[in-house]
Every structure is written in C-alpha cells, then in structure tokens.
Amino acid sequence: MTLESLTADNLGAVHHGFFSRKGGASEGIYAGLNCGAGSADKSEIVAQNRSRVADAMKVEPIALVGVHQHHSADVAHIEAPTDARPKADAMVTRTKGVALGILTADCQPVLFADIEAGVIGAAHAGWKGALNGVLSRTVEEMEALGAQRKNIRAAIGPCISQRAYEVGPEFFESFTSQDPAFSRFFASGKDERMQFDLPSFGLHMLREAGVESAQWIGHCTYSDEARFYSYRRTTHHRETDYGRLISVIRL
Structure with missing residues (x-):
C-alpha cells in the first residue's frame, strides 16, 4: 500500500510530509506505518516502516534522524546523518540530505523552514512542551544557524482536536497560573471538565x-x-500500546 503524506501549503517546495498510518507493515493494534521504536511493536517491522518513509523522503534510512522525546523544551542540533537519538523534543539543521523526523500520537508535530537561509526544524509539542517553550526554543536555535525569525514558516500537523481533548481543573490551572489569558484556549465540558484546544494554543x-x-x-x-x-x-479502548505517527522535513 502506498504511504499517505499530508503537506502544508505555507511550507511551499520544502520537502516535507505529515505521514498517516497508511501503507506500513505493522499489524494488530499497530496496523499500518508505526514508526515508534519506543513501542512494543516488532523492531524489524518498525525499521522497515521507517525505511519506507526514508525512501519517500528520498534519503537513506540513517539520514532519517530522530530524538528521544521526553516532553521537554530541549532542542538538538543535527549536523550529519546519525542513528543516535539525543534526548530532546526538537531538532534543527542546515545540512542538506538530513531528514528530521518527529513522532506523535495526539501531540502536535510542528515543522519549520526558513527557505531563504536554508534552515529547517521539527518539534514534538504536546501540552507540556508547548507550555514550557519548545516552539520558541526551536525558533531561537534556527536563528543560531542563520535563520531570520521573520522568514520562518511553521506548520502543525494532525493532532488531537478540542472536541476530543477533555481535561480536568488541575490541567486548566497549570495554564492559567502561567497566564490567565490562556483560559481562552479552554471551553466548558461536562461537570467540571473542560475541552482544551491544543492546535490553537500551538499557533x-x-x-x-x-x-x-x-x-x-x-x-x-x-x-x-x-x-x-x-x-x-x-487509553479509552483499554489497549496495551499504540503506534506512533512520523512527520518529516528535509532540505
């Protein structure tokens, strides 16, 4: 089955893709294009899925670089193809032929590009990372490589929407304690629950x-x-594990 890759209009001709689960070799609860080495899926199948993505991005598998994501604001500078996975939640590079791949399964995958400077970035931005500044840190690290903030374009890929993101009062308080104006990203839900608008907060x-x-x-x-x-x-289906989507950008 052919891989399905969604793109963002504002990233223009920069080679990128927000890959869906279609077209992979995984089976069972992972059925499709599971690219998460941290899942309990068979490692050789995950490697095969990642190889298919690398091929779609026209790079060698080792050039599809990732990080050990941990919901931080840490950003890694990638200078060459590598199978090492530094502990971070975003990456930046100006090296041609390197593809930056972020894994998600509800969190925001965010791809960045300054086309004129030839600098790209990719970030994993769940609620915690977004609140703690992973997106601004990615912009700062792109600037360190020669990008100009005014020229940076960013696109958020598929993620959980507000209608599906029910949270409790303590979650709401973690945002409004930082800035009371953040209350506008929440809508009233059932009882004391609320609905959080993650992509609007990311934007x-x-x-x-x-x-x-x-x-x-x-x-x-x-x-x-x-x-x-x-x-x-x-979680709602009481399944034991889940697959990870991959979003990729390269120069």
Missing part, C-alpha cells in the same frame, strides 16, 4: 515567538482511527 505560541506564517493543517488524530494513531483513543 498562539508560534506567533508569540515571531513566526508570522503559521498554520494547522487540520485532522484530528483521535477522531480518525483509519488514518491516525492516538494515545488517548488507545
């Missing part, structure tokens, strides 16, 4: 970081089981 943080061209390409990972993996949906 806000990107624009606060000076990124004028920022968009969410849409698509709710929770609501579309045929196309996307979802940690929250897996």
